[in-house]
Amino acid sequence: MSTLLVKNIHTLVTLDAERREIRNGALLVQDNAIAQVGTTLELPQTADDVLDLQGRHIVLPGLVNTHHHFYQTLTRVIPVAQNCTLFHWLQNLYPIWANLTPEAIYISAQMAAAELLLSGCTTASDHLYIYPNGCTLDDEIQAIRAIGLRFHPTRGSMSVGESKGGLPPDSVVENEADILKDSQRLIEQYHDNSRYSMLRLALAPCSPFSVTPDLMRESATLARSYPSVRLHTHLAENQSDIDYSVATFGMIPGDYAESVGWLGEDVWFAHCVKLDDGSIQKFGATGTGVSHCPGSNTRLASGIAPIRQMLNAGVPVSLGVDGSASNDAGNMLQEARTAFLLARVRESNPAAMTARDILEMATLGGAKVLGRDDVGAIAVGMAADFIAVNLDRPQFAGALHDPVAALIFCQANAVDYSFINGKKVIDQGRLATIELETLVEKTNAIAEQLMN
Numbered sequence: 094m095s096t097l098l099v100k101n102i103h104t105l106v107t108l109d110a111e112r113r114e115i116r117n118g119a120l121l122v123q124d125n126a127i128a129q130v131g132t133t134l135e136l137p138q139t140a141d142d143v144l145d146l147q148g149r150h151i152v153l154p155g156l157v158n159t160h161h162h163f164y165q166t167l168t169r170v171i172p173v174a175q176n177c178t179l180f181h182w183l184q185n186l187y188p189i190w191a192n193l194t195p196e197a198i199y200i201s202a203q204m205a206a207a208e209l210l211l212s213g214c215t216t217a218s219d220h221l222y223i224y225p226n227g228c229t230l231d232d233e234i235q236a237i238r239a240i241g242l243r244f245h246p247t248r249g250s251m252s253v254g255e256s257k258g259g260l261p262p263d264s265v266v267e268n269e270a271d272i273l274k275d276s277q278r279l280i281e282q283y284h285d286n287s288r289y290s291m292l293r294l295a296l297a298p299c300s301p302f303s304v305t306p307d308l309m310r311e312s313a314t315l316a317r318s319y320p321s322v323r324l325h326t327h328l329a330e331n332q333s334d335i336d337y338s339v340a341t342f343g344m345i346p347g348d349y350a351e352s353v354g355w356l357g358e359d360v361w362f363a364h365c366v367k368l369d370d371g372s373i374q375k376f377g378a379t380g381t382g383v384s385h386c387p388g389s390n391t392r393l394a395s396g397i398a399p400i401r402q403m404l405n406a407g408v409p410v411s412l413g414v415d416g417s418a419s420n421d422a423g424n425m426l427q428e429a430r431t432a433f434l435l436a437r438v439r440e441s442n443p444a445a446m447t448a449r450d451i452l453e454m455a456t457l458g459g460a461k462v463l464g465r466d467d468v469g470a471i472a473v474g475m476a477a478d479f480i481a482v483n484l485d486r487p488q489f490a491g492a493l494h495d496p497v498a499a500l501i502f503c504q505a506n507a508v509d510y511s512f513i514n515g516k517k518v519i520d521q522g523r524l525a526t527i528e529l530e531t532l533v534e535k536t537n538a539i540a541e542q543l544m545n
């Protein structure tokens with residue numbers, strides 16, 4: 094057994110059941126879990142390792158990102174996709190993504206994870222739905238194991254090409270039997286349902302306009318035959334998405350999801366910008382989750398998702414940075430701020446979303462959507478996933494009377510320390526698990542090859 098004491102924390106934001114914010118806080122970690130939480134005076138004074146934060150840092154649970162496409166880190170700001178809405182954006186990018194290789198998947202996954210870690214994310218999901226040239230989900234699973242992020246990879250898929258009325262070119266879609274076979278292989282090889290699991294798999298047919306209703310149903314049946322394998326897809330992202338759903342299935346997206354058995358606590362949808370009131374109520378009643386992706390939704394001019402209404406209806410809402418081809422960043426702290434600002438604009442009401450509401454969405458909200466009760470708060474028995482931000486950073490000057498709100502109001506964008514499963518992954522603002530400069534070089538080289 095090894096112990097780690099983090100002490101002299103300026104403000105320890107627990108997000109525990111009482112939402113305690115402890116001045117001069119401390120926490121004790123035993124192996125990979127939190128063993129004690131309190132003030133520095135209340136906790137033991139020694140441990141195998143001691144991190145003395147000298148009263149300068151705010152500490153909070155690691156942030157949870159529930160929607161991403163790691164491979165898109167290789168295709169940021171592509172000129173032909175800079176100024177399009179969703180469908181044209183996708184149609185301009187599919188041919189580039191058709192050139193992805195296993196190495197490209199591996200390197201882009203590490204690059205995306207590095208950016209997430211540096212901005213406070215400790216658990217992330219990824220949606221990989223395109224598998225050209227021998228690419229597999231295994232490529233990103235190996236990459237993320239090496240960098241140390243707690244991971245919820247999703248086996249995405251596309252099966253309806255242009256010739257059958259779908260959006261993607263036929264060359265990038267897969268056969269449905271192969272998709273289901275590979276999904277089962279991946280679940281059996283990697284899915285770990287235990288407490289503190291570092292990897293849980295989900296099944297994720299890409300979107301209503303790229304798979305059949307049969308694949309939606311069969312994926313649900315397969316996922317539900319294993320413990321805690323969840324279901325994920327894009328839904329109601331913009332008006333064209335709604336129009337496609339009505340024209341093709343004769344139903345709005347919420348009704349389509351219900352018709353294929355995709356409502357429930359084990360399902361979460363990305364975007365839901367255009368989710369109608371009736372569907373919001375159904376999502377609330379069934380515990381169906383949402384990954385809110387405000388950066389991407391504004392970048393693609395899709396709209397502002399009605400997250401205040403969703404929260405009021407009891408919908409589990411979390412945050413997703415979405416892929417870096419439509420964000421074009423993967424910064425969780427910045428995403429939280431964007432969500433905070435847009436909710437106020439959408440409601441024309443600055444009280445509609447507080448900084449603490451958004452921090453809760455970025456931590457406990459993400460944990461709930463991913464089906465975890467072991468991350469998202471700093472409390473005894475929770476996984477030792479936490480981050481520390483130095484309050485001496487210039488953007489916090491003058492804001493120390495409320496450092497918790499300052500994290501969101503004052504544009505925090507990086508963390509100084511991050512621990513995942515008790516292991517240090519960010520040390521004094523630097524990635525501790527892999528060498529960042531080489532990773533950036535490799536990312537740029539592969540991105541250039543893809544473009545060519």
Ligand SMILES: Nc1nc2[nH]c(O)nc2c(=O)[nH]1
Pocket residue numbers: 162179183299300303327330389415416419
């Ligand atoms: N924002 C995004 N929406 C999508 N829909 C779909 O089918 N693929 C995507 C995507 O990559 N990003």
